[in-house]
Amino acid sequence: MLRENVIPDASTIAMLLRAAASIVKLGFEFNLFLQTGLLNFYAKVGNLESAKRVFVEMPERDSVVHNVMIAAFGKQGYVSDARKLFDDMPERSSFSWNSMISCYCRLGDIENARSIFDCNPLKDVISWNTMIDGYCKLGQLTVARELFDHMGCAKNTVTWNTMITGYVQCREFRKAISTFHEMQAEHVWPDEVTMISLLSASAHLGALDMGNWIHAYVRRRNFKIDVVLGNALIDMFSKCGSIDAALDVFYGLPKKNVFCWNSIIVGLATYGYGRKVIDTFIDMQKAGVKPDGVTFVGLLSGCSHSGLISEGRQYFSQMLSIYGIEPGLEHYGCMVDLLGKAGFLEEALELVKAMPMAPNTIVLGSLLHACQVRKDAKLTEQVAEHLLDLDPHDGGNYVFLSNFYASVNRWHDVEKCRKLMVEKGVQKTPGCSSIEVDNVVHEFVAGDSSHPQLSQIKLFLDDIGKKLISLGHQADMTPVLHDIDEEEKESAVRYHSERLAVAFGLMCTPPGKPIRVVKNLRACSDCHAAIKLISKLFERDIIVRDRSRFHHFRDGSCSCQDYW
DNA sequence: ATAGGGTTAG
Incomplete structure (x- = not known):
């Protein structure tokens, strides 16, 4: 059951405890072996209290038991408890060292992770991988690459994957791909995880040839297309402008989770296929998959791109009442965009005022666009100035306001705008x-x-x-x-x-x-x-x-x- | 028992 990643519920635990009790009743001694099993079970389930109790009651504790406890503490962020056990251990294995490193990394405490790493006399490939990932997660790619380039042992597939996903997570998509080419040159076999990271990089770059190559490779190697790899393929194809291929993958998936549905819905939305977005949303519910906040971002933006005003209004109003999802800033953003694009400027403005949270630059940007659609000079100026207050470092806002002043021949204000930009040292984001x-x-x-x-x-x-x-x-x-x-x-x-x-x-x-x-x-x-x-x-x-x-x-x- | 994976508004 655990191996299938099914989380046991209370009745399962009760049954297991009954089984444990009957073992004692049958005359078995509740020995180290059985206690370790129980401890393991509690640790996996995440029941730290019970795990601790078993641990304390054990007559003797070997290194394995310590490691289970350290890992359990570490997973839940109890670093000082983990550290205490680690320090008290009579004999540490590489598991112990690695658990400690990953515990500190998980908490973002890279200094302590590094000092454990540096003291570790048993550095193996897992120690290096964990440490490299720790730096990647904090965006310290240069340090990560330094370690990666000077490893004290041979790199395995996970090592390469860690570096590649590090680049992807830091939006260094081209470096991710070039690192993959190095991996090939060193004849290390890529696996599903490699493919998923590369698909993400290709999606961001819009690199369809690369994406197609990965798709072909996945088939050649007979990789199992599960929900994660399937989702990565759907997202890559739809972000590379090949929505038909995305649909092929989507419909070919035997199992689809909420990620897969969301990716295809968002994909259809960016393509402007509003009707198809709504049909897919309905299919999703028929398939018994519960929509989440991301689904509604896709649904509402799909309505917005296709000018499906009443449908968008309807789904927005149903979010909380029918689907139990509290609309977030991003959903209000979709609605402001939907209303504004369609020319309902007053309604868009009312919505911004009525929002339970402060608007961000995206919402105001949509509103600004709506002002342009309606050519409302007074409101344009107000919104643009609000936008400058909110984000004085985005050059695009200054350009917009300046362009607006120029369009109504207010050259004095254009000049003021330009000066302000120079003063604040703001640069326009280049296209x-x-x-x-x-x-x-x-x-x-x-x-x-x-x-x-x-x-x-x-x-x-x-x-x-x-x-x-x-x-x-x-x-x-x-x-x-x-x-x-x-x-x-x-x-x-x-x-x-x-x-x-x-x-x-x-x-x-x-x-x-x-x-x-x-x-x-x-x-x-x-x-x-x-x-x-x-x-x-x-x-x-x-x-x-x-x-x-x-x-x-x-x-x-x-x-x-x-x-x- | 320890390492790497996917969707979000302009």
Whole structure:
């Protein structure tokens, strides 16, 4: 039962205790062997009090018993109890040392973990792995890598996995992938855990080729696609703009837990398939899986992206009453976005005022976007200033406010805004778009000319620009006129990062192959219009994942139907 | 008995 990870309940424990009692009744001596078994049981169940009682009552305690107790204390964060036992031990094995290291690491006490590690005369691969993971969990990747590079024993699969997941957890996705290549070069066999971490990295990078390779590898090695690996595949495919492949994996899974349902619902939502989101939500309940807060984020954002206003309102109001889930900040955020996008500005504003918690920058950002949709100057200014108060270090907010002032010709305020930015030392987050070509992720960052083919790409874009004009494209210069940095004005819109990435894709991939781009910010309106035409001009599907959703451009139009 | 794994609003 324990091996199957089924948590025993009180009646199971009662039965076991009865069995233990009958052992005594039958004349068996309640010896060290039986007591160790009982202690083990209590430790696994997490019943520390009973475990302690058995431990104290034992006539003699060997090293194994100590280790069980130390591990039990450690798992629940009772580090001083664990340490006391550890210090009192007559004879320590590597298990004891490793339990102590992992206990300190779990609590984030890296100094004590390290001093135990350094004193440990029996350092084995587990000691190294635990220590490396401890540093990774605190974001100290350089120290982790230092240990990783200078290990006193051979690395195993777990060692590599620890380093790779460390990079993924710290959002160093490219380093995660390059570390995997080193792992292959050293002929260490990757396992399911490796695949899951790599899938997460590919999902974030939008690296579909890498994701496809992993999928093929998983099948070649006959890895069992359980809920975790399945979920990682679903998430990778949907984040890489391949929602059909995500659906294939999803429907092919024999067992689906709430993670799997959530991933596919969130995936469908970012694609703007609102109806399908709702159908899937209904299927989820039919399958007997209870929705959670994340499910509602997907459901509500799905309604928002598809303009399903009454459905969104309905599900939001049912969250607590029917599903027993208290709406959180993120759910209010979805609703503000849903109402604001649809033009219900007053209602969105009322909701922000009525929220039981203070709005964050995301909520206010949605509200700001709603003000723009309605062109409400007074409210725009209010919200933008509130936003600056809340987060004075996000350059995007200053740019937005400055652009707003410029659009109403308040040049004095534009200047004030610019000065404030300089004073606070705030930098605008540069737009960054990436595209994967031949298994390499190419990044284009606004204002950065490090890409070796940048000048060719720009020439190609100029050429495209002329063709677009002949197709009737009128450049929307609003973002250029109002851009804060003088130098950026010239090339700002024409060389926006998403356009560089799309052009590079057109240059480097065979005709007919879909182009997939990932952008860190919201797509700009002029680029949106231009890419629509480019999709027609070059007869290419172009799939852009921006900060909030997918835009699938085909034959001159976009899947968002210009509602975004 | 000790190490590595998945979903979240713009």
